[in-house]
Amino acid sequence: MSKELVFGHQKPDTDTIAAAMAFSYYQNQLGYETEAVALGEVNDETKFALNKFGMQAPRVVETVANEVDAVMLVDHNEPAQSVADLDQVTVTHLIDHHRLNGFNTAQPLWATLRPYGCVSTIITELFQDAHIDIPQNLAGMMLSAIISDTLLLKSPTTTDHDGEAVKHLAKVAGVDYEEYGLQMLKAGTNLAAKSDEAIVDGDAKTFELADSKVRIGQVNTVDLDDVFSRQEGIEAAMQALMDENGYDTFVLIVTNILNSDSDLLALGANLDKVEAAFDKKLNDQKRMNLPGVVSRKKQVVPPLTKAFEG
Template sequence: MDKEIVFGHTNPDTDAVGAAMAAADYFKHQNVETEAVALGKPNEETKFALDYFHLTMPRVIEKADTEKVILVDHNEANQSVANFNDLTITHVVDHHKIDLKTDAPLFYHAEPVGCTSTILFDFYQKDQIEIPKGIAGMMLSAIISDTLLLKSPTTTDQDRKAVEQLAKIADVEDYQAYGMELLKAGTNLANRTNHDIIEGDAKSFEMNGKKVRIGQVNTVDIDEVLNRPGLKEDIEQELKTQGYDDILLVVTNILDSNSKGIFYGVDQIAVEKAFDGPVNDHIIDLPGVVSRKKQIVPNLTKEME
């Protein structure tokens, strides 16, 4: 039986890693030989979860080294492996908009929930498969991360149910307390360079023929991030050297669920219309905005297309 590797998007967040680990385990029960891998090093939040549940980070790759692959938490080529177009995709489990064409039929499951790990939790439940404790811990961490501890507008009742059940399986007595520790671990920016902050959780999108890069960083002090020496200049340099038309870095306060954005590019008017506010000195207020998937990408896409 040929092995299939399972991976999430580049610049992996906790769901990209946790969902890959969960999917690799789940599909083994469906007689698919799998290995979870990652398209980048873990961020501080993911490291915290892996250490907490005594798990090893999947190996990191740039190109797929198997012919057949399983995608989780993404389906777009520009967020995937370098040799994406040479691969046979057999399964996709995702919670984002669909932007995928294939030459052959495949298993595709997408739902508008807060996290891919929520979908995988339902898979386990439906098939009455026991979730290993560590995997449950990573899935719990992924949902907490993607929904900002169930406060994001992407949160559904499915996510809430999954968190409660996964916390029991993972032996997490107080998931609220654990969740805040997890999120705060991801806000530790002391040892991160400006490039780490700009690219650490960034994804590329095509909007009306424009190449738009949207990054996001969580913090407990937005001004501390905005005032980092050289951050704006480094964003502008990234725009010039990487061929993007626009870059928006969203800085989100996990404590009050508000954000500010740093914008560089050619579509300032579209950004101002999308978020109903002015861009002043490359900064725009984003009150109540925490979700790239539900509040940022759709708004920008509408105004640009």
């Protein structure tokens, strides 16, 4: 059996990293030869979790076909969010909690798709179903992923499955998930040392909506002014990325993790569709307030998709 690489989406977040590590370990216990890799450097939140649980970040790759013939995907399926040469390898496994879009394979594959708040929740259940023990440090990383994706179980994407997984993983990892979770989330909101580009594109994904290429970024903070006091530079960074990559529209969601509210900033074409998606007008600063909106997957992408494609 040839070696396979396991990885998540570009601009990796904590779930992408933890899920790749966990699913690689899981598959190795089943007899596969796999290695978890990443499609970019880890962010501050993920670094905090890795340091807490004494683990190393997966190595970063830009291409995979030069190393392997087959891969396993976690936490994404859209080709625009994956490795550039995905079409040159065989995808044998897919574990995801996002919409399916533009994903096609030449051969059948193992696919587990569940509408949970986090991919690491799905993988937790796979471990349990197979009666495979999760190592303590890996349980800590998977716990971190669920806390990150569900904002400590406060996001509308959260399911009962996520809550049960958090309790189980916290016990295995030996931590108080609420105390640790708040520390980890705050570690990811230290924006002072980040460049404007890192803020707008550090956690961003590209979506093909109708005939438009839409970039949707999200940044967490404990004070919206930490971002919008830099709005001139933020807008310049967004515009530069649009010019460089051909994005038609750039939407940045700035989320306050303490009160679960967001402000949206939008640039480019189709601003009328952005307004239609949320039934609100952008103000003179190209912003709108979105109370209770914290989930890009559930509360941002679906209404934008409907507005662009409907």
